[in-house]
Amino acid sequence: LTQLFRPLDMLGMVYRTIRQGLIDMAAMFKLIDEPEEVADAPGAPALIIRQPSVLFDNVVFGYDPDRTILHGLTLEIPAGQQVAIVGPSGAGKSTIGRLLFRFYDPTSGRILIDGQDIKTVTQRSLRAALGIVPQDSVLFNESIGYNIAYGRDGAGDAEVEKAARAAALWPLIQRLPKGLATQVGERGLKLSGGEKQRVAIARTLVKNPPILLLDEATSALDTRTEQDILATLHAVAEHRTSISIAHRLSTIADADTIFVLDQGRLAEQGTHADLLRREGLYAEMWQRQAAEKEELSEAAE
Ligand code: ATP
Numbered sequence: 001l002t003q004l005f006r007p008l009d010m011l012g013m014v015y016r017t018i019r020q021g022l023i024d025m026a027a028m029f030k031l032i033d034e035p036e037e038v039a040d041a042p043g044a045p046a047l048i049i050r051q052p053s054v055l056f057d058n059v060v061f062g063y064d065p066d067r068t069i070l071h072g073l074t075l076e077i078p079a080g081q082q083v084a085i086v087g088p089s090g091a092g093k094s095t096i097g098r099l100l101f102r103f104y105d106p107t108s109g110r111i112l113i114d115g116q117d118i119k120t121v122t123q124r125s126l127r128a129a130l131g132i133v134p135q136d137s138v139l140f141n142e143s144i145g146y147n148i149a150y151g152r153d154g155a156g157d158a159e160v161e162k163a164a165r166a167a168a169l170w171p172l173i174q175r176l177p178k179g180l181a182t183q184v185g186e187r188g189l190k191l192s193g194g195e196k197q198r199v200a201i202a203r204t205l206v207k208n209p210p211i212l213l214l215d216e217a218t219s220a221l222d223t224r225t226e227q228d229i230l231a232t233l234h235a236v237a238e239h240r241t242s243i244s245i246a247h248r249l250s251t252i253a254d255a256d257t258i259f260v261l262d263q264g265r266l267a268e269q270g271t272h273a274d275l276l277r278r279e280g281l282y283a284e285m286w287q288r289q290a291a292e293k294e295e296l297s298e299a300a301e
Helices: 002-032 093-100 123-129 144-149 157-166 170-175 193-207 223-237 272-278 281-300
Strands: 054-061 070-077 082-086 108-113 130-133 211-215 241-245 257-262 265-270
Touching: 054 093, 070 082, 070 093, 070 257, 070 265, 082 093, 093 211, 093 241, 123 130, 130 193, 144 157, 144 193, 157 170, 157 193, 157 223, 193 223, 211 223, 257 272, 257 281, 265 272, 265 281, 272 281
Parallel strands: 082 241, 082 257, 130 211, 211 241
Antiparallel strands: 054 070, 054 108, 257 265
């Protein structure tokens, strides 16, 4: 009878392996959060980046044909700059990120990276050039080392350790009995929101992309952890082109350029000081957030 059951056991194992693979794929797509809708042009060349500049050139886009979300948006991001995109909820901030990753193509206008229209290059080369540190990082039910090395095929332990150190994860890993081999995720060590985000940062460091998209942390993190993570992120963003999608303004006040989006249009752009002087939408948002902060700290007293 055992002879009979052995193949079934095997089948069970194969099934579990496949199922786990599917779960991981699902997790990965959640990380990206969008289905693929576009295809490579036949014979498309790879994106070649010498200077990682990004240009949204008069981009018009809507998810549905009857509702335009971006109305001719132009954003010029020189190589090596740290920029931020802010604006009221629904203004189109995350949509810009999705277009940059080419989950969708603009209805009209172009998106150029280092002068190359992202529509004309392979998606593989495009996505290899872009790093994302999402709000909610998905971890695989694998070792913490695997989760970090996932940033790039063939990353070795030394590289993983270097990234973990830069993401300020090393003290934690050193305390774990199995170090990098410790299992994390649902069936392993549970990491806090901040620690998960550090894993995502380390993963991005292993990938070492010239362009970074930072989806700002949510209130899931306490202020102290958030400040620490922001400091790490800022260090990671140096020497790269980085685009922060920000909900709270206090975290991006030192950006080289802040783009203020309103209902899919560029309302204002400039440095924090420029925008405060303008006394427009940004200044209004800044004052509102400052007042909210004050209310919160009064309530806490
Ligand atoms: P928030 O600050 O609230 O995250 P946002 O500025 O990032 O907002 P987007 O997520 O870019 O805004 O959304 C812009 C508009 O596009 C919204 O009105 C939203 O309802 C719409 N939208 C977003 N995703 C989709 C989708 N997959 N299908 C249809 N409409 C969408």
